[in-house]
Structures are given as C-alpha cells and as structure tokens.
Amino acid sequence: MTDALSVIGGYLSLITLGFLFSWASYWSFRKLSARFQSRKGPPWYQPIADIIKLLGKELFIPKLANKTLYALAPMLALSSILTLTFLISPGITNWIGSTSWDLIVILYLSVLFSITFIISGAVSASPWGKIGASRETALILSVELPFALSLLVPSIAMSRLGILSLSLNDIIANQISGKVLNILPNWFIFRFPFAAVAMFACLLAKSYMKPFGDIPEAEQEIIAGPLTEYGGPLLGIFELARMFRFYVFSAIFVDLYLGGGGSFSFPLNVLVFLAKCFIVVVLMTLIDVINARYRISQASKWYLSTCLSLSLVDVIRALVM
Amino acid sequence: MIDPSIAIIVFFAAALVALLSKVNRIIGDAASIFSTTFALITVIVNIYSSFKGNILLNALGVHIMINGYTSFLALVVSLIGLTVTVFSVSYIKEGIPRYQFFVLLTLGYLFGMAYSWNLLWLFIFAEICTICSAPLIAHHLDAKALEGAIKYLIIQTFAAIFTLIGIGIIYKQALEAGLAGISTLNIDTLAAARVLSGNVGKVGVILVFIGFAAKFSLVPIHIWLPDASTVAPAPISSLLHAMIKIAGIPAFLVLFELGYLFTDAITLWLIISVLGAITMVICTSLAFAQHDLKRLLAYHSVGQIGYVILGLGIGGLGMAYFKTTGDFYWLNITAIGLTAGFFHLINHTIFKSLLFFGSGVVEFKTKIKNIDQLEGLFKTMPFTGIAMLIGSLSISGVPLFNGFISKWMIYNACIGANEPILAAIAIFCCALTLASFMKVLSTAFFGGSVKNESPSDVPRSMLFTLFILSALCVMFGLIPQLAIKYLLYPATLSLMRTLVPQITQSTLPPVDLSISLLQFSGGFCDIYWLFTLIAMGLCIGYVIYRVSPAYQGATSEEKLMPFTGGALQDPYINIKEAMPSSSPFEHSFKPLLNVLKKMHNGLVNLYVSWIAVFAILMLTCVLMGWI
Numbered sequence: 001m002t003d004a005l006s007v008i009g010g011y012l013s014l015i016t017l018g019f020l021f022s023w024a025s026y027w028s029f030r031k032l033s034a035r036f037q038s039r040k041g042p043p044w045y046q047p048i049a050d051i052i053k054l055l056g057k058e059l060f061i062p063k064l065a066n067k068t069l070y071a072l073a074p075m076l077a078l079s080s081i082l083t084l085t086f087l088i089s090p091g092i093t094n095w096i097g098s099t100s101w102d103l104i105v106i107l108y109l110s111v112l113f114s115i116t117f118i119i120s121g122a123v124s125a126s127p128w129g130k131i132g133a134s135r136e137t138a139l140i141l142s143v144e145l146p147f148a149l150s151l152l153v154p155s156i157a158m159s160r161l162g163i164l165s166l167s168l169n170d171i172i173a174n175q176i177s178g179k180v181l182n183i184l185p186n187w188f189i190f191r192f193p194f195a196a197v198a199m200f201a202c203l204l205a206k207s208y209m210k211p212f213g214d215i216p217e218a219e220q221e222i223i224a225g226p227l228t229e230y231g232g233p234l235l236g237i238f239e240l241a242r243m244f245r246f247y248v249f250s251a252i253f254v255d256l257y258l259g260g261g262g263s264f265s266f267p268l269n270v271l272v273f274l275a276k277c278f279i280v281v282v283l284m285t286l287i288d289v290i291n292a293r294y295r296i297s298q299a300s301k302w303y304l305s306t307c308l309s310l311s312l313v314d315v316i317r318a319l320v321m
Numbered sequence: 322m323i324d325p326s327i328a329i330i331v332f333f334a335a336a337l338v339a340l341l342s343k344v345n346r347i348i349g350d351a352a353s354i355f356s357t358t359f360a361l362i363t364v365i366v367n368i369y370s371s372f373k374g375n376i377l378l379n380a381l382g383v384h385i386m387i388n389g390y391t392s393f394l395a396l397v398v399s400l401i402g403l404t405v406t407v408f409s410v411s412y413i414k415e416g417i418p419r420y421q422f423f424v425l426l427t428l429g430y431l432f433g434m435a436y437s438w439n440l441l442w443l444f445i446f447a448e449i450c451t452i453c454s455a456p457l458i459a460h461h462l463d464a465k466a467l468e469g470a471i472k473y474l475i476i477q478t479f480a481a482i483f484t485l486i487g488i489g490i491i492y493k494q495a496l497e498a499g500l501a502g503i504s505t506l507n508i509d510t511l512a513a514a515r516v517l518s519g520n521v522g523k524v525g526v527i528l529v530f531i532g533f534a535a536k537f538s539l540v541p542i543h544i545w546l547p548d549a550s551t552v553a554p555a556p557i558s559s560l561l562h563a564m565i566k567i568a569g570i571p572a573f574l575v576l577f578e579l580g581y582l583f584t585d586a587i588t589l590w591l592i593i594s595v596l597g598a599i600t601m602v603i604c605t606s607l608a609f610a611q612h613d614l615k616r617l618l619a620y621h622s623v624g625q626i627g628y629v630i631l632g633l634g635i636g637g638l639g640m641a642y643f644k645t646t647g648d649f650y651w652l653n654i655t656a657i658g659l660t661a662g663f664f665h666l667i668n669h670t671i672f673k674s675l676l677f678f679g680s681g682v683v684e685f686k687t688k689i690k691n692i693d694q695l696e697g698l699f700k701t702m703p704f705t706g707i708a709m710l711i712g713s714l715s716i717s718g719v720p721l722f723n724g725f726i727s728k729w730m731i732y733n734a735c736i737g738a739n740e741p742i743l744a745a746i747a748i749f750c751c752a753l754t755l756a757s758f759m760k761v762l763s764t765a766f767f768g769g770s771v772k773n774e775s776p777s778d779v780p781r782s783m784l785f786t787l788f789i790l791s792a793l794c795v796m797f798g799l800i801p802q803l804a805i806k807y808l809l810y811p812a813t814l815s816l817m818r819t820l821v822p823q824i825t826q827s828t829l830p831p832v833d834l835s836i837s838l839l840q841f842s843g844g845f846c847d848i849y850w851l852f853t854l855i856a857m858g859l860c861i862g863y864v865i866y867r868v869s870p871a872y873q874g875a876t877s878e879e880k881l882m883p884f885t886g887g888a889l890q891d892p893y894i895n896i897k898e899a900m901p902s903s904s905p906f907e908h909s910f911k912p913l914l915n916v917l918k919k920m921h922n923g924l925v926n927l928y929v930s931w932i933a934v935f936a937i938l939m940l941t942c943v944l945m946g947w948i
Contacts, residue, residue: 007850011854011857055865066699071866074862075858075859075862075863075866076859076862078858078859078861078862078865079855079856079857079858079859079861079862080855080858081858082854082857082858082861083851083854083855083858086854087854099851101732101733101736104729104732104736104744104748105851107748108720108748111752111755112719115755115759118759118763119759122759122762122763123763130763133759133763137756137759137760140752140756141752141753141756144748144749144752145745145749148745148748148749149742149745152741152742152744152745155736155741156741156742159739159741164736164737164739166736233865233866234866236865237862237865237866240865241862315742319742
C-alpha cells in the first residue's frame with residue numbers, strides 16, 4: 001500500500017515538476033526565438049494563458065470527422081506524455097518510477113505520442129490534416145530506427161561490462177564514476193559521441209523543432225497540419241501535452257548521454273539535472289531558429305542515411321569495445 | 322483423456338457427410354461445425370489430462386503424443402477450424418460440397434499433424450495437408466486462383482523432397498546404431514538415443530529443417546505465401562496462415578531437440594534469429610507498398626512470422642548457451658524465448674484470422690479489393706470496423722492487446738540474450754506495422770466519405786466469428802498470465818524437458834517468467850501499473866475536457882464542413898493523394914527495394930531456385946564446420 005502511495009506521490013510530484021519546467025522552457029523557447037528574430041517576445045505567463053484561453057473557447061467537431069477518435073486523440077497524447085514524464089528518472093539513481101525495461105517503454109510511449117498526432121489528422125476529415133498525418137507517418141518511420149539504436153547504445157555498452165539492464169537508474173549510475181581520457185566525466189556523450197548526435201537529431205524531430213520536426217505542421221503550406229480542424233478545449237489539451245515535450249525529450253537526452261544529475265545528494269542532483277535539461281532546450285532552440293524547413297523526402301533521406309549511419313557506428317563500437 | 326484419433330476420424334466422416342451438401346447445404350454446415358466443436362472439446366480435455374504427464378499413444382500406427390506442446394498446437398488448429406467453418410456458412414456461395422470436403426480433410430490432417438510426435442508422420446501429414454489445401458486455394462477456379470494453387474504445389478513439393486531425403490539420412494543413421502522401426506523416428510527417442518553423428522547427421526537435420534521451413538515461410542522461401550493467400554477466399558487465407566505454422570514448426574522442433582549434434586549451435590541459432598529479423602524487415606516493408614488488402618495482410622503475416630522465428634531462435638540460442646556455460650540464467654532466457662515465440666504464434670493466428678475475416682466481410686459487401694478505392698467503411702459497417710481496429714492494434718503491438726504482450730516478451734528475450742540490435746529491429750518493424758495499418762484504417766475505414774449510406778449488417782455468423790476473435794485478442798492482452806500458465810509454459814517445458822530432464826514446473830525455481838514482465842525498481846509493480854498510469858493520464862485529460870467552460874456550452878451538434886481554404890472543391894481527399902511523392906523507404910532505399918521487387922517477380926522458377934540457394938548455403942555452413 002505504501003508502495004502504491006509512493007508511486008502516486010511520485011507521479012503527481014514529477015508531473016508538477018515537468019509542468020513547471022516545460023512552462024519555463026516553452027516560454028524561454030518563444031522568448032529566445034523572438035529575440036533572435038528581433039521581436040519582443042511574449043510575457044512569462046503566455047504559454048499557460050494560451051491554454052486557459054483555449055479551454056474557454058467554443059468546441060466544435062467537423063461533420064465528417066470520427067467523433068470518438070477526434071476527442072480521444074488529445075487525451076491519449078496527454079496520457080502518453082504524462083506517463084513518460086513519470087517514468088523518466090529526474091536525474092537520480094534510485095527513482096521509484098524507473099522500471100527494468102525503461103528504454104522499451106520510452107520507445108513505445110514516444111511513438112504513441114506521435115501516433116496520436118497522426119490519428120488526429122487522419123480522422124479530422126480535413127485535407128490538410130491528411131497531408132500532415134501522412135507527413136508525420138513518414139517522419140516517425142524515418143526517425144524511429146536511428147532513435148531506437150542510439151537509445152540502446154548505452155545499454156549495449158553496459159552489457160559489455162556485465163550489467164544487463166535497460167533501466168535509466170542503472171544507466172545514470174554507470175555514468176557517475178570514472179573518467180573518459182582522464183579528464184572528461186564518464187558520460188555516454190563522450191564515450192559515444194556519434195550516437196549522441198544521432199539521438200539529439202531524432203529528439204529534434206520528435207519535439208517538432210526545425211529543420212525537420214515541424215514538416216507535418218508546416219503553417220505556410222498546410223495551415224496547421226493535423227491540428228487544422230482542432231479548436232477549443234481539445235486543442236488546449238493538445239497544446240498542454242505538446243508543452244511537456246520540452247521536459248520529456250530533453251530529460252531522455254540528459255539521462256542517457258549527459259550523466260543525469262551526477263553524484264550530488266538529493267535536492268542538488270535534481271537541480272543539476274534541470275539545469276542540464278535547460279541547456280539542451282536552449283541548444284534545440286538555437287537549431288530551430290537558425291534553420292529553415294526542409295522537404296519531407298529530404299528529412300527521411302537524412303535520417304535514414306546520415307543519422308542511421310552515425311548511430312550504427314556507435315552500436316558497432318559499443319559491441320566490439 | 323479423449324483419444325485424438327477419434328477426433329481425426331470424426332473429421333473424415335464429416336468430410337464424407339459434407340459431400341451430401343449438394344442436396345442441402347445445412348448438412349455440410351452441421352457436419353463441419355460438429356466436427357470442429359468436437360475437436361475443440363477433445364483438445365481442452367487433453368490439455369487438462371496433459372498436466373498430469375505426457376501420454377504417448379499408438380493409434381492406428383500413428384505415434385501420437387499428448388503433452389503441452391502438442392496440445393497447444395492442436396488448440397490453434399481447432400480454434401481456427403471452428404472460426405473458419407462458422408465464417409464459411411454464409412461466406413461461401415459456390416462449390417459448397419467441394420469446399421467443405423477439402424476444408425474438413427485439411428483440418429483432420431492438420432489436427433493429426435499437431436498431435437503427431439514422429440518425424441515420418443509429421444512429414445506425411447504435412448504433405449497431405451498441402452495437397453488437400455491446393456484445391457481450396459484454387460476455389461474460385463479462375464486463372465489467377467489456379468496459378469496461385471499450382472505455384473503453391475510446385476514450391477511445397479520441391480521443399481518436401483528435402484524433408485524426405487533428410488528423414489532418410491536420419492533413419493539410416495538410426496539403423497546403423499541398431500534401432501529399427503518407425504518408432505525410432507519419434508522425436509524424444511531421437512533426442513534421447515543420440516544416434517546421429519558427424520556431418521551426415523547434421524546434413525540430415527538441416528535438410529529436414531529446410532523442408533519444414535519452406536512451409537513456415539522463412540525469408541528466402543517465403544515467396545509463395547502472398548500469392549497463394551491473395552487468390553484464396555478469405556477463410557481459406559486464414560486457414561492457410563494457421564496451417565503454415567502447424568506445418569512449419571517441426572522445423573524448430575527438430576533443430577531444438579537434435580541440436581546436440583551441432584558443434585557450434587550458438588552460430589546456428591544466431592543465423593536463425595537473424596533470418597527471423599530479416600523476414601520481419603523485408604516483408605513488413607514490402608507490405609507497406611501494397612494496395613490490395615489481402616496481399617498487404619499476407620505480407621504482414623510473413624513479417625509477423627519473423628517475430629515467431631526470432632522468439633524461437635532466441636529460445637534455441639539460450640539452450641545452446643546453457644549447454645556451453647551451464648549457467649541457469651540461460652535456461653531462463655530459453656523459457657522466455659520459446660514462450661514468447663509460442664505466444665506470438667497463437668496471437669498471430671488469432672489477430673491475423675480476425676483481419677482476414679474482416680477483409681473477407683469488406684470484400685463480401687463491397688466487392689472491392691483495392692484499399693485506395695474503399696472509404697468511410699466505419700460508418701457503413703461499424704462492427705467490422707471495430708473488429709478491424711482491434712485486429713490492427715493487436716498486430717501493431719499496442720498495449721492492452723495480445724500482440725503487445727508477446728512482442729514485449731520477444732524484446733525481453735532478445736535483450737536478455739544480449740542481442741539488443743535484434744530487439745531494436747523488432748521494435749522498428751512494430752512501428753512500421755502500425756504505420757501500415759494506420760494507412761489501411763485511415764483510408765478505408767475512417768476516411769470521411771461524403772456518401773450517406775445507412776449502416777447495413779452482414780450475416781450474423783460472420784459477425785459472431787469476428788466477435789469471438791476480437792474477444793480473444795482483448796482477453797489475451799488483459800490477462801496474459803492465464804494463457805502463459807496453462808497453455809504456453811507447459812508447451813515450453815515439454816520441449817525443454819527432453820533436453821534438461823530435471824526441469825519441471827514446480828522443481829525449477831530459477832526458470833520463471835517474472836523478469837519478462839515490467840518491474841519497477843521497487844520490485845512490486847508489473848505491467849498493469851503501466852496501464853494504470855496511462856489510464857490515469859487519460860482521466861486527467863478527460864477531466865480537463867469536462868470541466869472546461871467550453872464543454873458546458875458545447876455546440877458539437879452543429880454540423881461543420883472541414884476548412885479547405887478554398888483550395889479544394891471536394892473537402893475529402895484520400896490518403897494516396899495526401900502521400901508525399903513516395904514512401905520514405907522508396908526515397909532512401911530505392912536500389913534495395915528495386916532488388917526486392919525483382920526478387921518477387923512471380924516466376925515460380927526463381928522461387929524454386931531460392932530454396933535451392935538457401936539449402937546450398939546452409940549445407941555449406943555444415944560442411945565447412947561453421948555450425
């Protein structure tokens with residue numbers, strides 16, 4: 001019973017943490033992009049104000065849409081991203097939500113998150129939604145293989161050391177002690193830099209960042225892609241779910257490749273972890289701002305050639321080292 | 322215990338009675354349903370009696386074994402037999418006596434094959450099944466159906482030659498060791514007596530493997546399946562996909578039980594696991610490019626068989642490691658791999674039959690095969706739509722459905738056996754499958770058709786079949802432990818016990834399946850916690866939706882047309898127009914796909930030569946001493 005209580009307590013506290021962090025980083029994403037483009041940028045409460053406004057707007061469902069799936073898609077998106085928020089360790093090595101099969105769960109739930117986007121486009125009966133959904137399908141198909149491989153690189157490397165685990169707790173613990181080349185910390189980014197780059201590129205696509213990630217919702221071409229028909233509270237829930245991407249996808253990268261919260265004691269390691277996450281968000285923002293949008297064919301070609309070979313190089317290195 | 326040979330005789334008697342359905346088709350229908358129900362009862366009774374121990378019977382000269390493994394296979398046969406016969410009642414309209422006669426014969430022999438425990442009888446039953454099912458593939462009697470049936474016969478017969486030579490070699494070695502009689506070829510006798518030796522013995526086993534693997538449609542020899550199941554009527558496609566598994570799994574049985582023969586069994590099982598992964602990738606990506614619904618399903622079928630092969634391969638790999646190292650950890654991996662393989666086998670039979678029946682209903686109603694021409698079916702046939710949705714979610718390995726559990730166990734087995742790349746490929750193929758079924762569902766089912774057709778039902782017997790299979794999909798997804806404990810784990814144990822006799826379900830604490838279920842680091846949670854958390858998230862979303870001020874004054878009754886910006890006259894476009902110029906694979910792997918398409922050119926000469934090339938490669942490995 002106490003175990004069940006601690007899971008629920010952990011769930012609620014991490015959702016709060018993830019929400020606050022996502023709020024802050026979504027705002028800084030928008031503010032930074034604005035400053036880079038010589039605009040003023042929104043005030044700090046803008047992201048949450050948007051969502052509250054949407055919750056109060058009129059709700060309508062297109063005549064030709066499948067109503068159940070149309071309403072279910074945003075809730076499924078929120079559910080998958082909240083579960084991810086709970087499962088990913090906030091940089092500590094004894095996180096209660098960490099399972100022995102973390103990496104597979106992360107793969108599944110992150111695909112589920114993208115799938116809800118496809119569902120919303122496919123059932124909304126809008127041509128732009130259809131186009132966006134098919135672009136999103138092409139994009140996740142291209143991204144998934146390099147993403148899965150680079151996600152598994154740390155665990156492959158650990159299995160060579162005799163630790164057979166897919167748990168983020170163990171992966172963070174493995175990065176705490178030891179040095180790479182006697183100077184650098186023992187983070188996987190220094191041990192497997194190619195896979196880290198591939199992973200970062202895949203996370204860009206998964207969190208709807210340019211150059212490839214926002215192809216499915218390219219506003220100059222297809223209005224808002226899958227979300228064209230959405231409005232009111234359903235769009236609000238979608239926006240809320242998509243806000244969490246800042247926390248979830250940067251946390252995956254920090255835990256896997258940047259050593260989580262390091263060897264600090266409890267409150268400090270979470271803070272270090274959040275600082276690292278914020279740096280990742282800023283990096284993503286920079287890449288988003290300085291790049292233009294590419295075509296979907298270029299995206300799949302890039303992910304399935306360059307990105308896949310980068311991750312394969314490190315998979316082979318992990319296997320033979 | 323009921324003697325399975327009684328059920329086989331009932332099948333044959335029913336087949337003869339079914340010839341009378343020229344007078345009135347009710348006779349044939351009644352005979353089919355009676356015999357399949359009887360078989361199902363036989364299997365369930367025998368599963369219960371097999372808990373007490375193995376029973377070896379000699380019925381009419383056929384060596385019949387009742388243990389966990391054979392009961393499991395027989396359950397698959399009788400389950401599919403029952404659904405096929407019920408579905409056919411209103412689906413098949415012409416050539417009824419011929420159809421029912423051959424369906425019952427095939428089922429009878431298949432049932433015998435599931436229970437037989439002797440190499441020679443396995444071979445005989447498999448070949449008679451092939452011959453009996455060829456007329457079923459050619460049921461429509463048009464040029465394409467006949468072509469598919471003849472292709473099927475040629476390829477299967479060619480592969481059967483390998484099996485026969487292999488059995489000959491094995492029997493000769495047994496004779497030289499002083500054993501004689503057909504009972505020498507019993508699987509457990511062969512495994513226990515260890516009469517095989519040297520390269521000759523290895524060649525024999527590999528030849529038997531290749532012959533049965535051609536039925537299992539392992540990748541270089543898979544090509545006949547999509548052709549055959551596209552032209553056959555929908556229930557026959559479903560029967561065919563159950564048949565290939567029953568007729569193909571002896572390939573793994575032989576290799577597993579006679580694996581002591583090989584100098585490097587680890588390499589052998591690695592080759593097989595990799596072949597499974599290749600099967601997955603090739604066939605799932607080819608399925609992505611199909612536009613005929615049944616052909617797409619058939620390619621996916623081969624792709625899913627790749628998962629079964631991968632699971633069984635990892636099981637064999639674990640056993641090979643156990644023999645080298647003696648570490649009990651590897652027995653655990655063997656148990657998980659084999660259980661996962663068997664679980665995916667039965668799950669795949671269930672959801673693929675569901676999908677084939679669904680496609681049959683669609684074809685029955687609309688007479689259209691091409692996915693791109695279908696639209697808005699969810700509105701005109703809602704029950705079929707829900708069934709297809711459940712089937713698609715199951716095959717794509719979405720949580721809460723049966724495909725998820727077995728695929729999950731396969732990933733676990735791969736990672737436990739330290740082959741994470743195979744796991745990554747399996748997960749990737751899972752995403753590919755999901756994308757492919759999103760295409761089908763969103764085009765044919767959810768696509769907003771502007772036409773206003775009122776929902777019209779199909780015959781009840783069809784809906785009943787769909788309902789039963791959908792219920793099984795959900796049941797196995799929600800309470801997998803039931804199937805694992807009473808069906809799959811006994812099957813796994815009865816295979817392992819021949820090799821490691823000290824294993825029993827109660828006396829072997831190290832072999833447990835708990836590591837294959839999700840565990841939180843606290844050690845108290847299982848996979849249900851994940852579901853609970855997802856459900857909690859859904860509830861949070863729903864609460865936000867309900868309490869939002871907008872919901873209170875919702876105007877969802879107001880019918881609105883989608884916004885097109887004036888760019889399109891017709892607000893609905895199908896997914897084909899919406900697709901980017903070509904699929905991502907065609908962009909990136911164009912040369913590879915072209916080679917693949919050339920390999921699938923439909924010429925039977927090429928297909929046969931692939932079997933020969935595969936055999937030559939495997940035999941080279943044996944003779945060079947690599948395995």
